[in-house]
Amino acid sequence: MMTELSYQPLQIGDRSFSSRLLLGTGKFPSGEAMRDACAASGSGLVTVALKRASLKGPDAFADILDYLESERYLILPNTAGAMDADEAVRIARLAEAAGLPKWVKLEIHPDPNYLLPDPIETLKAAEILVKEGFTVMPYINADPVLALRLQDVGCAAVMPLGSPIGSNRGLETEAQIRIIIEQARVPVVVDAGIGAPSHAAQAMELGADAVLVNTAIAIASDPSAMARAFAAAVAAGRCAYEIGLGHAENRAVATSPLTAFLDSKS
Amino acid sequence: MIQIIANGEHHSVEAETPLPTFVESVGLTLDKVVVEHNGQALTRAEAKTIQLQEGDRLEIVRIVAGG
Amino acid sequence: MFSDHFSAETLHQLNESSRKATIEQVDAVLRRQGPRSLEEFAWLLSPVATQRLEMMAQMAQRVTQRNFGKTIRLFAPLYLSNECINICKYCGFSRNNPIPRITIPVEQVVEETQKLARQGFRSLLIVAGEHPKYVSNGYVEEVIQRCLPIMPSLALELGPLETEPYKPLVRAGCESLIVYQETYHPETYKELHTAGPKKHFKWRMDTPERAYQAGFRRLGIGALFGLHDWRFEALAVAAHARHLHTHCWKAQLSISVPRMRPAAGGFQPDLKYQMSDTQLVQTIAAMRLLLPHAGVVLSTREHPSLRNNMVQLGVTHMSAGASTEPGGYSSFDESQWVQTKDSQEGEQFHIADERSPKVIADMIRSKGYEPVWKDFDQSLVTAAQGVA
Known part of the structure; x- marks a missing residue:
């Protein structure tokens, strides 16, 4: 067995999480597969969505909450499906009315093809929801100024995308994510596009506070085993970050052209 | 009979039908859904006190899997 | 606000961690091109890190050149008044010092500004003691409005204000505010600031944030090194930054690492708090690696030989040809830029580098750097507001 890796817990809002892997619950072949994968991942935060119910008799969806123990996970409602700020705010309020925690993953993507988030509507909705007392975690393109503006209005985390949702293309936005991390005063969760454990590890090595993975685990032939693989990658990446990775070679300096003047004086 | 709109569809119901009764009539149970009534999100306790009026707009939403 | 996060206890712990740092820790930070946390910054300030000082200096030089080019921005301080209601034991303007008190009329401010402009300056730091009556907001506003057509860049270093009174100064066209905490050590602060509004440690500490809320877009902070342990102060400045x-x-941020100079009142700082040249270089290099985009200011408090060498070492802004006495420039000889008066009793402190702006500019060029007199213009909106 693998040696246990230890690293600092993740703090978002008033909650602390021992795992830095967050899971989305979509696209799993079954409720059981989803439940087992969440358990295997060790995650303490999973996302759910809200959807119009079918009024034409019971639909095929089992009740997802039956599969998620609320003591084990913070269940984070996501506003996906919202086309604008108004819809996102309504979905967040419905989630609260349904008894979910007063937390929201704010996700507004009017673009049906790439599901890229609308920055203007996201900022508008974030402002309203923070004022209403929600712990708001906005899903955004990897735009450093937008990330700062969202922090200014009181978001509890920012969730920049690595590449478009479901694309499995990894950290195409790495350079921008580096800036977001460098300037952040709240946790940075890399969301979307993480298609392989190596992508997750890379995000963590950069100093991301957490990653959110869904598709890559959900569509794996063995979701639970893949969830464990991601958990190990996240832990490894985080540990490496906390220990500190070396980058360039340490140049030897034979002479002291810049600081020699200090010696000559004394 | 009165007309209401639920999830974008027109429905004819008896005046002052209790909301839980309507929800059950479309094959759902209040415990498994959350309802927005004329733009207002209702907790389950609040939903139980609502009686439907002419022109009411309902959104009946479920919690589902999502990323 | 920073005062809500400020913890002297944490700084003491970081200071301990700095003193105990190992060379392996220092090397690890340098291998990844600089500190990512205050603790790693503390290691770069450690006694063992002096063994890596040349490497730190070279890295600081590369980072500075990448972000600022091979340039040094030049500015001159212009003192409006030495009237002050505070008692600060180390300051020449302290209200109980028997110096001649003066607040120069706006006309004279304009004349001195023109004189400095003829020396090449396009950037001015306006300084005054803290006195609500003599250094009123209306007076400062008028100074800004009259000087802006001559000097496109004006910075203020005045007694701290609330957010609201800052707004008219921003509207008048000033985007830059400097306020030094002097010392971040609460007990030392209390001991040195015995009377006047400057007594309020936290209120002063939050001044840059109030200024930002009012619209200032260039903020300068720093500590006066020599009042308390230099590592503690450097750690505090870094945390604040x-x-x-x-x-x-x-906002664009700049940091200053001024060291104590002799001043009226004869304050004798504790010698154990003295910061050596090596420690100054170490601090500036470490700051540069922690904050690659922050400006670093070096004033005429420092001796010419040190200033010459610091041009290539992480510094981005230098003052030159300075007088720290209100009205002091009026008696400067314009061709040689030397003070023609015998005594400068009304000065805040005595400067160490008395060379003229031209000599400083030549010195900077001789190091392969470009002296920059002006790198800044009012944004369109601010400029429009300024004339309205």
Whole structure:
């Protein structure tokens, strides 16, 4: 067995999480597969969505909450499906009315093809929801100024995308994510596009506070085993970050052209 | 009979039908859904006190899997 | 606000961690091109890190050149008044010092500004003691409005204000505010500031954030090194700078590492708090690696030989040809830029580098750097507001 890796817990809002892997619950072949994968991942935060119910008799969806123990996970409602700020705010309020925690993953993507988030509507909705007392975690393109503006209005985390949702293309936005991390005063969760454990590890090595993975685990032939693989990658990446990775070679300096003047004086 | 709109569809119901009764009539149970009534999100306790009026707009939403 | 996060206890712990740092820790930070946390910054300030000082200096030089080019921005301080209601034991303007008190009329401010402009300056730091009557907001506003057509860049270093009174100064066209905490050590602060509004440690500490809220977009902070342990002060300045970097992200930040100079009142700082040249270089290099985008200011408090060498070492802004006495420039000889008066009793402190702006500019060029007199213009909106 693998040696246990230890690293600092993740703090978002008033909650602390021992795992830095967050899971989305979509696209799993079954409720059981989803439940087992969440358990295997060790995650303490999973996302759910809200959807119009079918009024034409019971639909095929089992009740997802039956599969998620609320003591084990913070269940984070996501506003996906919202086309604008108004819809996102309504979905967040419905989630609260349904008894979910007063937390929201704010996700507004009017673009049906790439599901890229609308920055203007996201900022508008974030402002309203923070004022209403929600712990708001906005899903955004990897735009450093937008990330700062969202922090200014009181978001509890920012969730920049690595590449478009479901694309499995990894950290195409790495350079921008580096800036977001460098300037952040709240946790940075890399969301979307993480298609392989190596992508997750890379995000963590950069100093991301957490990653959110869904598709890559959900569509794996063995979701639970893949969830464990991601958990190990996240832990490894985080540990490496906390220990500190070396980058360039340490140049030897034979002479002291810049600081020699200090010696000559004394 | 009165007309209401639920999830974008027109429905004819008896005046002052209790909301839980309507929800059950479309094959759902209040415990498994959350309802927005004329733009207002209702907790389950609040939903139980609502009686439907002419022109009411309902959104009946479920919690589902999502990323 | 920074004062809500400020903890002298944490700084003491970091200071301990700095003193105990190992060369392996220092090397690890240098291998990844600089500190990512205050603790790693503390290691770069450690006694063992002096073994890596040349490497730190070279890295600081590369980072500075990448972000600022091979340039040094030049500015001159212009003192409006030495009237002051505070008692600060180390300051020449302290209200109980028997110096001649003067607040120069706006006309004379304009004349001195023109004189400095003829020396090449396009950037001015306006300084005054803290006195609500003599250094009133209306007076400062008028100074800004009259000087802006001559000097496109004006910075203020005045007694701290609330957010609201800052707004008219921004509207008048000033975007830059400097306020030094002097010392971040609460007990030392209390001991040195015995009377006047400057007594309020936290209120002073939050001044840059109030200024930012009022619209200032260039903020300068620093400590006066020599009042308390230099590592403690450097750690505090770094913590403050990091806070401002993330919370006041629309502002350009600059840091200053002034060391104590002789001043009226004859304050004798504790020698154990003296910061050596090596420690100054170490601090500036470490600051540069922690905060690659922050400006670093070096004033005429420092001796010519040190200033010459610091041009290539992480510094981005230098003052030159300075007088720290209100009205002091009026008696400067314009061709040689030397003070023609015998005594400067009304000065805040005595400067160490008395060379003229031209000599300083030549010195900078001789190091392969370009002296920059002006790198800044009012944004269109601010300029439009300024004339309205």
